[in-house]
Amino acid sequence: MAKKKKTASGSQSFDLSSKLKNIQTLVLTKRPKEAIAYQYMLFTMICAMKYHEAKHPSQSIRDFAMTMVRNHSLNPANVYPFVQEVEQVIYGGRQPDDEIYQRILERFGKVFQEIVGKQLPKL
Secondary structure, three states, X not given: OOOOEEOOOOOEEOOHHHHXXXXXXXXXXXXXXXXXXXXXXXXXXXXXXXXOOOOOOOOOHHHHHHHHXXXXXXXXXXXXXXXXXXXXXXXXXXXXOHHHHHHHHHHHHHHHHHHHOOOOOOO
8 A cells, every 4th residue: 555645734645646657557457447446446535635534444435425425515416427337347247348447537537626626637
């Protein structure tokens, strides 16, 4: 697991660019399912950093997303489609093809932009 850095304010941060490179590496090594799961993990990490609310181990993927929408006013039109696709890939038992991966990446980009305030770098 990557080291977390302390910022001047004492809160923890992480190297976002290295996390995004990990997604790229997973795609390049033909592991799209893992890349999608990593996108969700990155979503939870970004939410924890910005909103100081971490995903609890007992929370499902959907429960955490609903908490973010309810407590932090994230746009459900961005968050829910992303989360539904992630659930289908993780629990569906089938490897996603390139079309599915690209669709999920696009949805992750919308969520990323809403939370971070800038566009997701090209992956």
